[in-house]
Amino acid sequence: MGPQAEDDLPVVRRWPPRMRVAAAIGWSSFLAACLGTLLTFAALDPQVIIDGVEGGEPGAAPWWLTRTGIYSIGFFLFWAIGAVAGMLTDYLHEAPPSEGHGP
Amino acid sequence: MNDGTAGAEVVSLYETHRKVYPREVTGRFARLRTLAAFALLGIFYGLPWVQWSGRQAVLFDLPARKFHLFGLTLWPQDFLYLSWLLILAALTLFFVTAVAGRVWCGYACPQTVWTEAFLALERFVEGDRPQRLKLDRKPWTTEWVLRKSAKQFLWIGFAALTGFSFVAFFTPARELAGSVLSLQLGGWETFWILFYGFATYGNAGFLREQVCKYMCPYARFQSAMFDHDTLTVSYDPGRGEPRGARKRGIDPKAAGLGDCVDCTICVQVCPTGIDIRKGLQYECIDCAACVDACDDVMARVGYRPGLIRYATERELAGQKTRYFRPRVLVYGGLLLVLGIGFVISLTLRQPIGLDIIRDRNALYRVLPDGSVENVYSLRILNKDDQAHRYVIEAQPAGVFQVDAEPVEVSAGEVRAVPARLRVAPGDLARAPRDLVIAVRAADDPGLAAGHGTRFFAPELDDDAHEDEHD
Structure with a gap:
């Protein structure tokens, strides 16, 4: 190589495989959650849920139960569902245990 | 070129334990990148404060279920326009990628822009690459603690401002600023400012190029839009090889050498830490930092610039680049038709x-x-x-x-x-x-x-x- 020792170069950082999988699952489920939230709440007005909880008594809902609150909760719920699907995919994608080890 | 410092060890989440310490670059592409960053960050932080006939010009008013875009107000029933806009955005990305490679990544992606901003703050406090390497070799000295604290202070402040600005696109900015100043911020607003601020801090301060490498889907599938006529940042091996150090003033041809003096500056400036001389790699975000750096070196050793440049594979093989090819025409045609349709439909839209x-x-x-x-x-x-x-x-x-x-x-x-x-x-x-x-x-x-x-x-x-x- 060149006149410079390899040590002086910024060696490309590589994440270990588990971390790469975690990052990929985290991010792809995040993107899916954005889409899910957008589609769901374009069709569904969360006010329906708030009205249901309040049951005709305005102000009866807890402080966090607002439209923004329901959008937020919905988003994290979608994110969690996406992440679980991703984790399951990763888990099942790995080779099944070899024969003879089962109960 | 050798600043005599070893790559610093970091406590690690990584297999190989060296951190990328990008060296600062100057040059025309660096200027263009800075300009783009200022323009885009200016839009992000400034737009919530722009007023339009008595209300915030751009406000995605989620609590009221309507989007204000200057003179236009969109309702959930106008969802079609939003989907249409997203399709147009995706097509534009495909088109630009086919013609000019990853210019999105290099100049406009929020991940790039905010990483640049965080790097600029880091550089401001800790100095350029050699100084940062030197500082990290002796941790826990007074200077180290002071500089690191100052950097964290700036980073956290900038991240908090980013979180605020993000929420200001959904909650009127003036009201939001008032609530922050009077400490009467609502629960969800507080949560989202912190969440987005934290995400910015983590993505731009720490994850940086890892986001492009491991998390970005576009980085993976962009190669599907590439062909031999796509413009990418490339090293010209025909001109550069065989590479090697040489004495000043000698004729490289006589010494059996190409134009690459193997100074490795192209590697040192790379924000993703790759060696462009190994050819096209998926980590390359087309930021052209190595182009500026190499042109600078070429000028100093008295060679012509462009050893690393924006070039197509066909051009490097000595052929002529074909600009009008089916892929470009199809993406371009679709974009044109959908774009015109969008404008017409929006103009004819009855509220x-x-x-x-x-x-x-x-x-x-x-x-x-x-x-x-x-x-x-x-x-x-x-x-x-x-x-x-x-x-x-x-x-x-x-x-x-x-x-x-x-x-x-x-x-x-x-x-x-x-x-x-x-x-x-x-x-x-x-x-x-x-x-x-x-x-x-x-x-x-x-x-x-x-x-x-x-x-x-x-x-x-x-x-x-x-x-x-x-």
Whole structure:
């Protein structure tokens, strides 16, 4: 190589495989959650849920139960569902245990 | 070139334990990148403060379920436009990628722009690459603690400002600033400012190029849009190889060398830490930092610039680049058609929505005077910024008598109103089965929406029943 020792170069950082999988699952489920939230709440007005909880008594809902609150909760719920699907995919994608080890 | 420092060890999440310490670059692409970063960050932090006829110009008012974009107000019923816009954005990305590679990544991606901003803050406090390497070799000295704390202070402040600005696109910026200053910020606003601030801090301060390498789907599938005529940042091996160090002033050809002096500066400036001389790699975000750096070196050793440059594979192979190729024409054509369609549709868009539901209980009713009545239920949505009074009419005119009062609908409201249509006994013979019910704003006759529906009467009974069973 060149006149410079390899040590002086910024060696490309590589994440270990588990971390790469975690990052990929985290991010792809995040993107899916954005889409899910957008589609769901374009069709569904969360006010329906708030009205249901309040049951005709305005102000009866807890402080966090607002439209923004329901959008937020919905988003994290979608994110969690996406992440679980991703984790399951990763888990099942790995080779099944070899024969003879089962109960 | 050798600054005599070893790559610093970091406590690690990584297999190989060296951190990328990008060296600062100057040059035309660096200037372009800085310009783009300033413009984009300026838009992000400045736009929430721009007013437009008495309200925030760009406000995605989620609590009120409407989006304000300058003079335009979009409702959930206008979801089509949003999807259309997203498709246009995706197509633009495909088109640009096919022509000019990853310019999005290099100049406009938020991940790049915020990483640049965080790097600039880091450079401001800790100095350039050699100084940063030196500082990290001796941790926990007074200088180290002071500089690191100052950097964290700036980073956290900048991240918090970013979180605030993000939320200001959804909650009016002025109110939000008032709530922050008076410490009366709502729970969800606080949460989202912290969440987005934290995400910015983590992504731009720490994850940096890892986001592009392990998390970004575009980085993986962009190669599908590449071909031999796509412009990418490339090293010209025909000119550069065999690389090697040399004495100043010697003729490289006589020494059996190419133009690459192997100074490794192209590697040192790379934000993703790759060696461009190994050819096209998926980590390369086309930022052209190595282009500037190499041109600088070439000028200093007296060679012509462009050893690393924006070039196509075909060009490097000594052929001519084909700009008009099927891929580019297809992406470009689709983009043009959809873009024009979008503009036309948006221009013709009427800020009024109408749904017509026929009364399912009774097909028709014969009144004592022999006239026939059909009942419809109308849902009128006023998508305009002001209230309107709507007149309900039926076409063709002259046959149907409309029994419905004008309806007042305030801005953004939906109102359901019954409409009774009658046909006098003498007119029954010429009453068509298909008609259009329309609503028209009394103050603006151009503002109207109509839908086709049906009118049933005893004479037309036989077919009508069949239809009702559908």
